[in-house]
Amino acid sequence: MASRCLYLFLSISVAVSAGQRLHSSVDELDQVGIFALHRGNKEYVKLLEDAGELLPNIIHRSIPFNSSLERVVVVGDVHGCLEELHDLLHKVNFQQHRDLLLFTGDLGNRGPYSVQVIQEIQRLGGISARGNNDDAALAAWEAYQKGDPIPLIFDWVKELPVEDARWLYELPWSVSVPHLNLVVVHGGLIPGVRLERQSLDDIYEVREVVPLDRAETRWRMVQKGIEEGVAWASIWDGPQYVVFGHDAKRGLQKGMAMATGLDSGVCYGFKLTAVVVDARMGPLQMQGLQAGNGAGMNGNLQYVSVDAHKRYA
Numbered sequence: 102m103a104s105r106c107l108y109l110f111l112s113i114s115v116a117v118s119a120g121q122r123l124h125s126s127v128d129e130l131d132q133v134g135i136f137a138l139h140r141g142n143k144e145y146v147k148l149l150e151d152a153g154e155l156l157p158n159i160i161h162r163s164i165p166f167n168s169s170l171e172r173v174v175v176v177g178d179v180h181g182c183l184e185e186l187h188d189l190l191h192k193v194n195f196q197q198h199r200d201l202l203l204f205t206g207d208l209g210n211r212g213p214y215s216v217q218v219i220q221e222i223q224r225l226g227g228i229s230a231r232g233n234n235d236d237a238a239l240a241a242w243e244a245y246q247k248g249d250p251i252p253l254i255f256d257w258v259k260e261l262p263v264e265d266a267r268w269l270y271e272l273p274w275s276v277s278v279p280h281l282n283l284v285v286v287h288g289g290l291i292p293g294v295r296l297e298r299q300s301l302d303d304i305y306e307v308r309e310v311v312p313l314d315r316a317e318t319r320w321r322m323v324q325k326g327i328e329e330g331v332a333w334a335s336i337w338d339g340p341q342y343v344v345f346g347h348d349a350k351r352g353l354q355k356g357m358a359m360a361t362g363l364d365s366g367v368c369y370g371f372k373l374t375a376v377v378v379d380a381r382m383g384p385l386q387m388q389g390l391q392a393g394n395g396a397g398m399n400g401n402l403q404y405v406s407v408d409a410h411k412r413y414a
């Protein structure tokens with residue numbers, strides 16, 4: 102437990118420099134609106150400069166309709182656990198020609214094969230949302246390139262080839278499959294706020310929220326360690342169905358109306374989990390709040406887990 106806390110502390114302290122650079126640009130993003138932002142747009146170019154090139158080409162990625170798509174396989178936080186990823190893809194019988202492979206982010210750190218996981222996902226045509234650990238790893242990679250010291254937990258970035266670092270830089274904050282009403286993010290979304298108006302920090306950091314008004318119509322992320330809130334996903338009522346990671350402490354969260362939490366703590370010796378969405382059954386819609394085990398979603402969600410080979414962190 103002590104080492105786990107230390108790791109957490111180290112990864113947070115490295116994340117801060119990247120986060121700070123991002124912060125001013127996030128405020129500006131809120132003013133100009135994210136959808137207009139692409140590299141061809143001069144507002145975006147300015148933000149990119151302010152953010153020190155940290156922002157990817159596409160912040161919110163959207164997958165177009167594709168008639169040969171049969172399933173979407175969304176995998177939770179892999180954290181360098183390559184063997185378990187192979188086990189899981191084998192168990193779901195992943196087939197690249199018919200399955201879209203998505204990830205909730207936090208691809209590296211803690212497990213033994215961070216670089217290999219990042220390379221394997223590219224080889225399989227997978228697309229990941231950006232996790233806070235992915236961002237922190239990039240900050241460490243940049244520091245290492247400049248000859249600055251980096252914390253031990255990020256030692257693996259020394260082996261990360263520049264083309265793989267570039268791929269990490271391009272991880273979007275969300276990946277949507279609009280025709281299935283599905284969005285994949287790392288942390289979560291603030292209830293009542295449209296995707297394109299969400300703060301980028303919230304999207305990969307949020308676990309809990311507190312109400313801003315007594316009617317509980319508006320929410321914000323808790324200040325960590327200072328206040329307690331409720332799981333954002335327990336309040337989220339759409340419009341999109343959200344699959345997320347980041348919350349290994351709560352583990353697999355599948356009892357909610359419009360969200361599923363997939364971080365089942367593989368790097369802590371628990372499980373790696375995927376949710377398989379049947380793409381031929383139409384969009385994910387709320388079936389009434391008693392959705393129960395989450396399979397109430399037209400019956401088109403299936404959960405598949407594999408055990409960790411060992412405890413890595």
Ligand SMILES: *[C@@H]1O[C@H](CO)[C@@H](O)[C@H](O)[C@H]1NC(C)=O
Binds near residue numbers: 167170197198
């Ligand atoms: C359609 O989706 C499948 C499965 O993800 C993929 O293999 C194929 O390349 C896609 N086709 C197009 C035209 O995008």
